[in-house]
Amino acid sequence: MMAQEQTPDLQPRALCWPGERHCAALAKLARQAMEQWHLTWLDGRHDVSLDVVCAPAHAGGEVQDWQPLVNAADADDGVWVSEPAGARQLLAALLGIVPSSASRALPALAAELAAQARGDYLLALKQALAGGRSEATQVAGYPRPMPAAHSRVWSGAVRMDISAGGSPVVQLHLGPRRVQALAPIAAKPAPVTAQPLADLGQALSSQRARLRVELSSVEITLGQMQALALGDVLLLPHLLEQPLRVFEDQGRQICAGYLGQQEGGKAIELVREPPSVDA
CATH class of the missing domain: 2.30.330.10 (SpoA-like)
Known part of the structure; x- marks a missing residue:
């Protein structure tokens, strides 16, 4: 895992504060991505409460294992992800394949399934928070470290904590420009796909x-x-x-x-x- 680098930032920055309404809209955007992942993997067969808390980044505390999720050319436009220890086991528990002993490693097939589920939910979050940007607009190669200025008050960056069933799953850090870019997208209502009505006789x-x-x-x-x-x-x-x-x-x-x-x-x-x- 890559430790967060405290890159020096001597350039003047505009003060920016994400309001409660903006944070709630961003949290809703991430929750919709997680709920879609949950529906795809479990098809509603296992009810797990998903919770997303979004707040200014300076209030989130120190995390030392941030990894780029959206590796943008401008670090202020990037998204970073951190997964707590045991997230793999938590995913296995969500899928009903957790081992009987917490200290015992997952079976090979269960570990592979949990890894696939992890990859899918990270992809779902990446697509939601990239704001429709294509991979071509992102930077390949060496991951850009998170600027130290993002952890300051009035930086405009936000921190999201996602939990499932009361257990932490993933943390997200959004740069201030990514927060501003997602503002109009997060404010839009989620599209509702009309489901075709089934004939009553066929349904019964x-x-x-x-x-x-x-x-x-x-x-x-x-x-x-x-x-x-x-x-x-x-x-x-x-x-x-x-x-x-x-x-x-x-x-x-x-x-x-x-x-x-x-x-x-x-x-x-x-x-x-x-x-x-x-x-």
Whole structure:
């Protein structure tokens, strides 16, 4: 990991202070990128709360392992990233593949999957915070160190802390020009993609429903019930030619049916008209 370099900065700088509304908009931009990553990887199967806190960089404390995420020609236009120790294990936990012991290394396949997930979320953050800039506008080669002036009050730089389920995942540092460049983008509402409406019948076709088929009830005395034994026969007031009643799970009768057999098992042939209440 590359330690942060305190590059001398003797040039006069304009004072800039990112307001609360601006920080909230930038945090929303990063949260949307993380939520999209979460949806892509987990498809909503595992609910994890994602939290993004954005504040002026001077209030973020010292971090010694910043790495360039957007390596711009102008350091004030760059973005740096720092990942806390154990972020790999945290990603594995998010994906449900954390080892039983916290001290035990991840299995090879789990580590590879966690590494792919890490690469994807860093790419999602990079694309969101690059503000639509192409890779051609960024500088290749030696990473530019973060200027020491970014940690001063009124520098205009911001620090973002992203956590998942209460555990830190990644920290981001945005230079003052990158903050200003993202201002109009962050203020725009996120585009809403209209999802095509499915036919009601098609949407419900895969839902499971429970049906209940009943004969007529029978009443006996408590003495008769106590005297029941295996082999006894209960006479029902249900005539052989009288159809059975078919109910839905909520107790509403939907149709009638006749008892039969098919493929070696009992079966019910449904009829449209339900039997009368008095039948």
